[in-house]
Amino acid sequence: xxxxxxxxxxxxxxxxxxxxxxxxxxxxxxxxxxxxxxxxxxxxxxxxxxxxxxxxxxxxxxxxxxxxxxxxxxxxxxxxxxxxxxxxxxxxxxxxxxxxxxxxxxxxxxxxxxxxxxxxxxxxxxxxxxxxxxxxxxxxxxxxxxxxxxxxxxxxxxxxxxxxxxxxxxxxxxxxxxxxxxxxxxxxxxxxxxxxxxxxxxxxxxxxxxxxxxxxxxxxxxxxxxxxxxxxxxxxxxxxxxxxxxxxxxxxxxxxxxxxxxxxxxxxxxxxxxxxxxxxxxxxxx
Ligand code: PD2
Ligand code: ZN
Numbered sequence: 001x002x003x004x005x006x007x008x009x010x011x012x013x014x015x016x017x018x019x020x021x022x023x024x025x026x027x028x029x030x031x032x033x034x035x036x037x038x039x040x041x042x043x044x045x046x047x048x049x050x051x052x053x054x055x056x057x058x059x060x061x062x063x064x065x066x067x068x069x070x071x072x073x074x075x076x077x078x079x080x081x082x083x084x085x086x087x088x089x090x091x092x093x094x095x096x097x098x099x100x101x102x103x104x105x106x107x108x109x110x111x112x113x114x115x116x117x118x119x120x121x122x123x124x125x126x127x128x129x130x131x132x133x134x135x136x137x138x139x140x141x142x143x144x145x146x147x148x149x150x151x152x153x154x155x156x157x158x159x160x161x162x163x164x165x166x167x168x169x170x171x172x173x174x175x176x177x178x179x180x181x182x183x184x185x186x187x188x189x190x191x192x193x194x195x196x197x198x199x200x201x202x203x204x205x206x207x208x209x210x211x212x213x214x215x216x217x218x219x220x221x222x223x224x225x226x227x228x229x230x231x232x233x234x235x236x237x238x239x240x241x242x243x244x245x246x247x248x249x250x251x252x253x254x255x256x257x258x259x260x261x262x263x264x265x266x267x268x269x270x271x272x273x274x275x276x277x278x279x280x281x282x283x284x285x286x
Contacts, residue, residue, distance in 0.1 A: 007039060007040055007043045009043065009046070009047045009050070009051075013047055013051075014047070014051045017030060017047060017048055017051045017052065018051060018052075018055050020033070021052060021055070027048060027052070030048060031044055031045065031048060034047075034048075060254075065254070065256060065258075066199060066254040066255050066256050067254065068253040068254050069213070069215060069253055069254065069282055070215075070253075070282075071100070071215040071216055071251040071252070071253045072169040072170060072171035072215065072216045072249075072251055072280050073100075073169070073170065073251065074092075074102055074168055074169055074170070074249070075170065076092065076095060076102070079092075080092060083104075083168055084167070085107070085164040085167055085168050086163060086164055086167045087160065087163075087164060088106070088107075088109070088164060089106075090104050090105070090106060090107050090164075090168060091104060091105030091106050092104065092105075093105045093246070094240075096236070096238065098236075098260060099233060099235070099236065099250055099252070099259055099260040099261045100250060100251045100252075100259075101233065101238065101240075101248065101249070101250045102248075102249045102250075103240055103246065103247070103248050103249075104168075104246060104247045104248075104249065105243075105245070105246050106245050106246070107164070107168075107220060107245060107246065107247040108161065108220055108222070108245045108247070109245065110244065110245065112157055112160075112161060113221075113222040113223065113244055113245060113274070114222075115157045116157060116158075116161075116179075116181055116222055116274075116276055117181070117222055117223060117274050119150075119155065119157070120148050120150075120181035120183075120274075121183075123148040124146040124147065124148050124181075124183055125146060125147070125148065126146055126147075127140070127143045127144075127145045127146060127147040127182060128140070128147075129142075129143055130197065130203075130207060131203060132197055132198050132201030132202075132203045132204050132207070133201060133202055133203050134202075134203045135203035135204075135206035135207050136203070142190065142191035142193065143190045143191070144184075144187070144188040144189060144190075145182040145183060145184045145188050145189075145190060145265070146182070146183045147180055147181060147182040147183065148180070148181055149177075149178045149179070149180050149181075150178050150179045150180075150181070151178050152173070152174075152176060152177075152178050152179075152285075153173075154178070158179055161179070161220075161276075162176060162179070162278070165218060165278055169216065169218070169249065169280070171216070171280050172284070174284045174285065174286075175211065175280055175281050175282070175283060175284055175285055176278050176279070176280050176281070176285065177211075177214075177278065177279045177280075177281065177285055179276050179277070179278055180276065180277045180278075180279075181222070181274065181275070181276050182265075182274070182275050182276075182277065183272065183273075183274055184225070184229060184265065184268045184272065184273040184274075184275075185268065185272055186225075186268050186269065186270060186271070186272075187267060187268065188267065188268055189264070189265055189266060189267040189268070190264055190265035191264050192232065192234050192262050192263060192264035193262070193263070193264065194252070194255070194257070194259075194261060194262060194263075195214050195217045195252070195261070195263075195279060196213055196214050196215075196252055196255035196261075197213060197214065197255060198255065199255050210281075210285060210286065211281035211282065211283050211284060211285030211286070212281050212282030212283045213255055213281065213282050214252075214279045214280065214281055215251060215252060215253065215280055215281065215282050216249065216250065216251035216252070216279075216280040217249070217250055217251075217263075217277060217278070217279050217280070218247050218248070218249045218277070218278045218280075219231055219247060219248050219275050219276075219277050220246075220247040220275060220276045220277070220278075221242040221243055221244055221245065221246050221247065221273075221274075221275055222244065222274035222275060222276055223244060223272060223273060223274030224242050224243055224244045224271070224273065225242060225268045225269070225270060225271035225272055225273040226269075226270040226271035227268075227269035227270040227271065228266055228267050228268045228269030228270065229242045229265065229266055229267070229268040229269070229271075229273035230242055230265075230266045231248050231263060231264070231265060231266075232263060232264050232265075232266050233250075233260070233261070233262065233263050234262055234263075234264070235260040235261075235262050236260060239266065242273055242275070250263065
């Protein structure tokens with residue numbers, strides 16, 4: 001490759017980058033080679049980044065795989081012990097890269113947990129799930145809890161928690177579904193499932209018109225059972241304890257099992273479990 005005067009990212013350059021990647025050279029090696037040929041670092045990095053992203057997307061689409069999208073992500077560079085939730089300091093207790101899982105401590109105060117339970121109690125009904133065959137809602141034998149939805153920003157406690165989550169996860173409040181509160185009694189559970197909408201189901205295009213795909217979930221524990229009731233991730237044998245005030249966050253950049261975000265609510269063995277779930281969409285959810 002010869003040094004160019006213009007340093008424009010030509011189709012030939014893009015093809016050369018793809019050829020190098022396909023031949024097994026790492027991004028670092030390809031970048032070094034471009035710099036040695038006289039490319040400026042900025043142009044070389046941009047050319048590499050845009051070319052390889054586009055190439056991977058094309059390959060995924062050709063294999064019938066959904067394309068990865070941007071997802072919410074807490075600011076965890078430098079592995080902080082705490083994050084600023086705006087009005088509250090939140091602990092980072094555990095992180096996992098694949099699936100992307102973060103366990104937070106002290107996300108909610110005891111008073112907030114109690115307030116959500118008290119406000120939800122009179123409105124509980126047998127939990128429904130989104131029916132991807134039709135785009136409507138249905139009773140699901142895999143989900144034996146009782147639940148209810150708050151409107152986004154419905155009251156002060158909900159609004160405060162939604163603002164805290166938006167800051168913590170760097171994702172707009174408007175992209176969140178309304179907070180859902182679930183109550184599990186002994187013997188009830190939520191069998192393993194994915195939270196994204198299955199692209200192959202006929203009702204999914206209708207569901208996606210309102211805010212696009214789900215891209216992340218945060219399950220907040222409001223009331224802890226005495227035994228059982230953990231949130232499980234069977235692909236990686238992870239179980240998160242349902243400790244009051246804590247929360248488990250996980251994200252999925254494509255609606256595909258390769259995200260390893262299969263998860264469930266294990267049966268409650270003794271006592272009662274209360275959670276609040278917030279599902280986050282790609283775009284504004286109205
Ligand atoms: O209750 C849970 O731990 C749980 C497990 C799986 C909640 C959800 N999914 C959910 O609300 O999506
Ligand atoms: Zn779920």
